[in-house]
Amino acid sequence: MSDADFDGTSVGEPVGFDEFGCNPYAKNPDTPDFLKPDVENTRQFYGFDLDLPGGEEIEIWSFRDPDARKGKTWPGPAIRVTAGQIVHTKVKANKGTHTIHLHGMDPTTFNDGVGHTSFEVNGNYIYQYQPMNPGTYFYHCHKNTTLHFEMGMYGLLLVDPVEGPGYALRAGVPVKYDVEANWVPDDLDPVWHELHHNAGLCGEDVGLNDFNPKYFVISGVPNNRTMKSRKVRVDATLGDKILVRVLAAAYGVTQVKIGLDAEVINVDGRVLGGPLAPWSQPFTIPADETFELTGAQRYDMLIDANEVGDFNVKFTFLDWIRRQVQANGAGVAETRIRVKA
Amino acid sequence: MLFYFASDADGGFAAPTLRVTQGDQLTVHVTNGASEPHGFSIPGAAGATIPSIAPGETLSATFTIPNGGSYFYLDPVNHPVFQVLGLHGVMVVAPAEPTTPAGVITPYSRDRQTLGANAVFESLGTNSPQMPDKFPGDPWIAEFGNPAPKHERIWVFNSIDPKFNLMAELGQPIDSTEFVETNLPRYFTLNGLSGFDASFDERTIPKGFEGEPSLLRVLNAGLPTFSPHIHGNHIFELSTTNATGEVVVNENVIERDTWTMAPGDRKDVLLPFDRPSDIPDAAWPPFEEPFPLKYPMHCHQEISQTAGGGNYPQGLITDWELEGPLSARS
Numbered sequence A: 001m002s003d004a005d006f007d008g009t010s011v012g013e014p015v016g017f018d019e020f021g022c023n024p025y026a027k028n029p030d031t032p033d034f035l036k037p038d039v040e041n042t043r044q045f046y047g048f049d050l051d052l053p054g055g056e057e058i059e060i061w062s063f064r065d066p067d068a069r070k071g072k073t074w075p076g077p078a079i080r081v082t083a084g085q086i087v088h089t090k091v092k093a094n095k096g097t098h099t100i101h102l103h104g105m106d107p108t109t110f111n112d113g114v115g116h117t118s119f120e121v122n123g124n125y126i127y128q129y130q131p132m133n134p135g136t137y138f139y140h141c142h143k144n145t146t147l148h149f150e151m152g153m154y155g156l157l158l159v160d161p162v163e164g165p166g167y168a169l170r171a172g173v174p175v176k177y178d179v180e181a182n183w184v185p186d187d188l189d190p191v192w193h194e195l196h197h198n199a200g201l202c203g204e205d206v207g208l209n210d211f212n213p214k215y216f217v218i219s220g221v222p223n224n225r226t227m228k229s230r231k232v233r234v235d236a237t238l239g240d241k242i243l244v245r246v247l248a249a250a251y252g253v254t255q256v257k258i259g260l261d262a263e264v265i266n267v268d269g270r271v272l273g274g275p276l277a278p279w280s281q282p283f284t285i286p287a288d289e290t291f292e293l294t295g296a297q298r299y300d301m302l303i304d305a306n307e308v309g310d311f312n313v314k315f316t317f318l319d320w321i322r323r324q325v326q327a328n329g330a331g332v333a334e335t336r337i338r339v340k341a
Numbered sequence B: 001m002l003f004y005f006a007s008d009a010d011g012g013f014a015a016p017t018l019r020v021t022q023g024d025q026l027t028v029h030v031t032n033g034a035s036e037p038h039g040f041s042i043p044g045a046a047g048a049t050i051p052s053i054a055p056g057e058t059l060s061a062t063f064t065i066p067n068g069g070s071y072f073y074l075d076p077v078n079h080p081v082f083q084v085l086g087l088h089g090v091m092v093v094a095p096a097e098p099t100t101p102a103g104v105i106t107p108y109s110r111d112r113q114t115l116g117a118n119a120v121f122e123s124l125g126t127n128s129p130q131m132p133d134k135f136p137g138d139p140w141i142a143e144f145g146n147p148a149p150k151h152e153r154i155w156v157f158n159s160i161d162p163k164f165n166l167m168a169e170l171g172q173p174i175d176s177t178e179f180v181e182t183n184l185p186r187y188f189t190l191n192g193l194s195g196f197d198a199s200f201d202e203r204t205i206p207k208g209f210e211g212e213p214s215l216l217r218v219l220n221a222g223l224p225t226f227s228p229h230i231h232g233n234h235i236f237e238l239s240t241t242n243a244t245g246e247v248v249v250n251e252n253v254i255e256r257d258t259w260t261m262a263p264g265d266r267k268d269v270l271l272p273f274d275r276p277s278d279i280p281d282a283a284w285p286p287f288e289e290p291f292p293l294k295y296p297m298h299c300h301q302e303i304s305q306t307a308g309g310g311n312y313p314q315g316l317i318t319d320w321e322l323e324g325p326l327s328a329r330s
């Protein structure tokens, strides 16, 4: 057992207007109801400059894994666990306060990473959770989120079924897949990337209601390289089963069009259909039919590589009010699925 | 300046919620207290339209109340200008025949029910006919006609660009195309409140113990496509509307933590008040961490989390509270 102490957090203290927004509680408490973990990982703030088409560079904030040799990535390194494991994710907030919210996980309030209901972390905190539902989640900073999420502070959190990586549950039944692709479409407004960590928190108008994205990425790769990048493009062999996960990270409506039939088997970390979900069932999006996702939604899809060729995948980023394509029509990112004989 | 509907009985700021029953005849009398023409309509309710009411004039509409579900009443004049400037409210319709063939109560009438939505309601509660182990506790408890139901919340989303409110105040005409094309909202509201105020508003925050499921009637009066995200539980997306505004119960009821609310959307979702699934077994109920467990619901198009160009999280957000585990219920 830990020395649980809720003083100086939103759990142990009154939350007034100030603590709700401008001045949330910041602390490094012990994790309450501490258990021995099956898996431990650490994520730490880091920043870098991203090269964009046309030569502009903008600052990105991400998470790195200080224990990994190639731990500096954007999106942050995926956390990959198996359903049923007790997981400890430690956040190290070495530049100002941050949090980790395990989006789609349903943990306790203290492990939810939201300042106004718990606390922001000004050193270390270990988030404790036991993912029970296989599927696609993500972790992200929940401090000044409008800015910090746009700055890039997110990474995937993947929960494999007990059969392990390489299997996904379709209507409750494990299905083996051969190829896995993770696509995180996002849109970037360079003006926002000049702002400081606490911008706007205490009354200033810093324009965080005025979002005009100019650059478009998939999984951190700018759209002039998404056709070629190994992080984005998919290479499969005839007969393969492909698992595609999409996380919509843009602030708007993201249209997705895939050149092959895709069966949606999991939404937001919940398996569609089967004996444990009699209210739903998997559904197929026909090849080249557009579907839409809005901020933070996830689809897990199975695609059968049953035809040889190059199949286009197109993401179109729409404004949240007018639905016009962002950046005067430039808000598009494309890649492809190549199926070889 | 904001416009609003007020009733004779309730002169409060927020538009009064109409709670009525499917199949009844309803007559609505609308008096225009403003200095320009306004109108009245209920999308999805045939005959519930008054196209134009002159300043000072009172006109009426009589209509048969449509299918069980959640509706907007609003001013259709100069659409969507007056609706977004505040002229909207909610009509909750109790279904004529709420039970499923298995005898479980739902918010929808028998002829509109789907196997998917019925499977959700028939799985709730310790004695549920479908999955008695899945959601221990109560079934969804309907409180049709109760003006302050415990197991239901109404969440109305809106957006405010104050430059148009100023034009209205100055009596300047507002062109609907310009209103949409140049709208840059600075405020985002939930039931007319935002941020801190919405997060502590008793009418807005769902509260209950494990096993006390709640119906959330979510309606978007504003211009953006919002993406509400809930922490602590996933919701079941029960209903939507078709092009004529009719309530459509979903066949495929998908569990989500984030759902889409396009302009004009009305969606009912069910918050199961389930034990949060990813709290470790060995830590449930939590021994050290106290109840209530508090979780936010906020829009994940994070632009909407601002007020006046900053001030995160003073935008479209509220909380919900899990007061205790099933074992602690009185």
Ligand SMILES: [Cu+2]
Pocket: A101, A103, A140, A296, B229, B300
């Ligand atoms: Cu999130």
Ligand SMILES: [Cu+2]
Pocket: A101, A142, B229, B231, B296, B298
């Ligand atoms: Cu959140």
